[in-house]
Amino acid sequence: MIEARNLHKRFGKKVTAVEDVSFTAEDGVITGLLGPNGAGKTTTMRMLYTLVRPDRGTALVDGVDVVQRPQEARRALGVLPDARGLYPRLTAREHARYYGELHGLSGATLDKRVDELLDLLDMRDIADRRAEGFSQGQRVKVAMARALVHGPRNVLLDEPTNGLDVMSTRSVRTLLRRLKDEGRCVVFSSHVMQEVAALCDRIVVVAHGRVVADGTPDALRASTGKDSLEEAFVATIGTDQGLMQ
Numbered sequence: 001m002i003e004a005r006n007l008h009k010r011f012g013k014k015v016t017a018v019e020d021v022s023f024t025a026e027d028g029v030i031t032g033l034l035g036p037n038g039a040g041k042t043t044t045m046r047m048l049y050t051l052v053r054p055d056r057g058t059a060l061v062d063g064v065d066v067v068q069r070p071q072e073a074r075r076a077l078g079v080l081p082d083a084r085g086l087y088p089r090l091t092a093r094e095h096a097r098y099y100g101e102l103h104g105l106s107g108a109t110l111d112k113r114v115d116e117l118l119d120l121l122d123m124r125d126i127a128d129r130r131a132e133g134f135s136q137g138q139r140v141k142v143a144m145a146r147a148l149v150h151g152p153r154n155v156l157l158d159e160p161t162n163g164l165d166v167m168s169t170r171s172v173r174t175l176l177r178r179l180k181d182e183g184r185c186v187v188f189s190s191h192v193m194q195e196v197a198a199l200c201d202r203i204v205v206v207a208h209g210r211v212v213a214d215g216t217p218d219a220l221r222a223s224t225g226k227d228s229l230e231e232a233f234v235a236t237i238g239t240d241q242g243l244m245q
């Protein structure tokens with residue numbers, strides 16, 4: 001479970017990226033962080049996975065404070081960051097193995113886990129190719145495999161389907177549903193409302209660094225009095241700018 005508590009982050013004097021973000025992402029639930037470009041989603045995610053230190057507020061990962069005990073919090077997290085930097089000379093399989101080793105896995109356990117992920121992410125064809133020259137979709141799959149190799153209880157994904165074709169998007173969605181069915185806490189960010197609507201049990205809408213709505217798709221529709229989720233989002237944010245594909 002992940003609890004964001006009054007997160008604040010400014011960059012310099014002029015940019016307030018995150019004003020006051022609080023939400024709880026439960027286990028066995030897919031929580032979507034939805035907001036237009038520049039809303040503060042990536043900055044929020046970075047604070048959750050301990051890359052950026054909040055100016056104020058904090059977050060708890062399975063009860064562990066990310067500011068006070070970042071290393072411990074990181075062990076309980078699998079992260080697909082916004083930058084999917086890969087090592088060009090390592091193969092897809094070597095990426096997953098390397099990250100598994102960093103998390104203390106080895107031997108047959110690690111081999112089995114990596115094989116499972118290669119199948120789940122449908123990446124057998126690229127398993128033993130070096131990452132240099134990988135397409136965007138292939139890069140996302142490798143980054144996803146290394147995020148999940150240690151079987152984290154909590155999974156944070158920053159715009160996981162960005163740049164993916166229809167088939168790859170479907171396999172990512174299937175994987176996220178599987179993580180949910182396994183009882184994991186899944187949080188992903190997106191600026192595409194159709195993406196969030198297709199996957200999420202719970203939606204946290206962020207605009208200008210603040211949470212402007214938080215609830216199930218049905219609750220969001222009911223609170224705005226709109227029949228379609230799309231209209232409900234527009235009503236919540238006050239504009240459809242940046243939310244459509």
Ligand SMILES: Nc1ncnc2c1ncn2[C@@H]1O[C@H](COP(=O)(O)OP(=O)(O)OP(=O)(O)O)[C@@H](O)[C@H]1O
Binds near residue numbers: 191
């Ligand atoms: N390192 C940084 N230095 C200065 N400004 C930053 C930095 N990181 C983010 N910002 C600013 O903070 C605001 C929120 O950015 P953030 O990347 O969190 O938004 P986002 O919701 O993820 O947007 P997108 O959908 O475009 O990725 C933006 O105005 C951005 O320019």
